[in-house]
Amino acid sequence: MSLLEATPELDLVVWPDDRSCDRTWLLGNIPGSTGLVVMLTEKVDSEILDRAGPSLKVVSTMSVGYEHIDLRAAAQRGLRVGYTPDVLTDAVADLSVMLALMTSRNAGIAMAVAKDGQWPNHPWSPFALCGPQLSTMASSPARKAGFLGFGRIAQATLARLVSFGITHCLYSSNPSSPTNHERDAELAKRYNLQSVTKVDIDELARESDFIFVLAPGGHDTYHIINENFLKQMRRTSILINASRGTLVDSDALARALREGWIWGAGLDVVEGEPNVTLDHPLVKEPRCIILPHIGSATLETRRAMAVRAAQNVIAGVLGGNMPAEVDLSGYR
Structure with a gap:
């Protein structure tokens, strides 16, 4: 707000509620x-x-996603659209790893045992509340992290996973995008990985121990994680979604968890959010960790997003260069 208020050319009309x-x-x-x-x-x-x-020149969204904006309608009216990439990369990557750890270690079930006062009824036993370990051990020398989408956030997540001993990175991205062999080789060398490999989506499902869904939303990726994909995953595999709820078929995932096709799921996003209540099929699954879309919810990141959104709208109104502008050339 201080940036907007300090711009004399602007008269502000502000929604007053939080x-x-x-x-x-x-x-x-x-x-x-x-x-x-x-x-x-x-x-x-x-x-x-x-x-x-006709007075409108620019729409600036305080988000990295812009599926809520009709880009074709904006382009046809000659508008500019700003968004906030980059600044939330680290926060979402941190949360992706957190979800992987929480899910693999059955944190949801374990926390409920303590908070509901049931600890006395759950004495220690050799395999109580056990789950698949994220880090490598001598008994499991290979650990494969899979990524659906391999942009900034996915690569930042991979960097964080290296310290856990991940040995292989698999990723699946837009089929029309050429494989960047030079970048993949550089990443493998930088992180001392045995391989960084682009694979098709079926191989991603079959071979990954942890799958991180970090792809954009939209028509092309709607329910890309479906029954067929989930049935190909390993029974000890874990699915993490910190991108868009629409990429995952909630009913298929609930069935996969209920019938043991996969070990667990960690979700920061759910299709239809925020209308996710106690009767939602995924909420009922004990091995599904669900967070209410808090991927960017750090004080530092939200401030940076707010600054970027303000800078974008100021530049758009005054005809300057926007720090982050959506390319609308394909929508005109």
């Missing part, structure tokens, strides 16, 4: 606006853009 903006309020206040700052919770569609009128 919660999702009411759409009726937005529709009532947006006419004549030059710039619009939104969150993931605001659906920026033709109705909003038409109500804003």
Whole structure:
């Protein structure tokens, strides 16, 4: 806010509450606006853009994802769209590893035993609350981390996993993207890995001990983690999703957990969020760790995202270079 308030060319109209903006309020206040700052919770569609009128120049979202913005409608109106990549890479990578550890060590079940006062009824036994170990041991010298999507956050997650003794990295990305052999060889050398290899999605499912879903949302990746994928995973494998809930078929994942196709799942995102209640099939699964979309929720990261969103809208309004602008050339 200090950046926006210090820009004399701007008159600010601000939603006053610390919660999702009411759409009726937005529709009532947006006419004549030059710039619009939104969150993931605001659906920026033709109705909003038409109500804003021809004065609107830029939409700036405080998020790395922009599926909530109709990019085609924005491009057709000659608008610019800003977003906040890079600044949340480390926070989401940290959380991805945290989810892997929590899931593999049955943290959800274990915490419930303590918090519900059931510890006296769960005496120690040799294999109580055991799960597959993230780090390598002499008895399991090979440990394979798989990534669906291999962008900035996935590579930052891989860097964190190296200290646990991960030996192989497998990844699957956009099939139309050429394999970057030089980069993969450099990553393998930097992290002393036996291999960094691009594979198809079926091999990713079959060969990975831990699978990290860190790909963008959208039509092309909708339910890419489905029954067929889950059935190919190992019974001791763990699925982590810190990207978009729409990539994972929740019903198929719940069945996979219930019937033991995989060991467990750690989710920061769930399709249909925030409408995820006690009767949701994944909430009912004890080996599913669910967090309420807190991947970027560090004080440092959220401040950086806010700054980037403000810088984007200021540049968009004044005709300058936006720090992070979505390429809309393919939507015109």
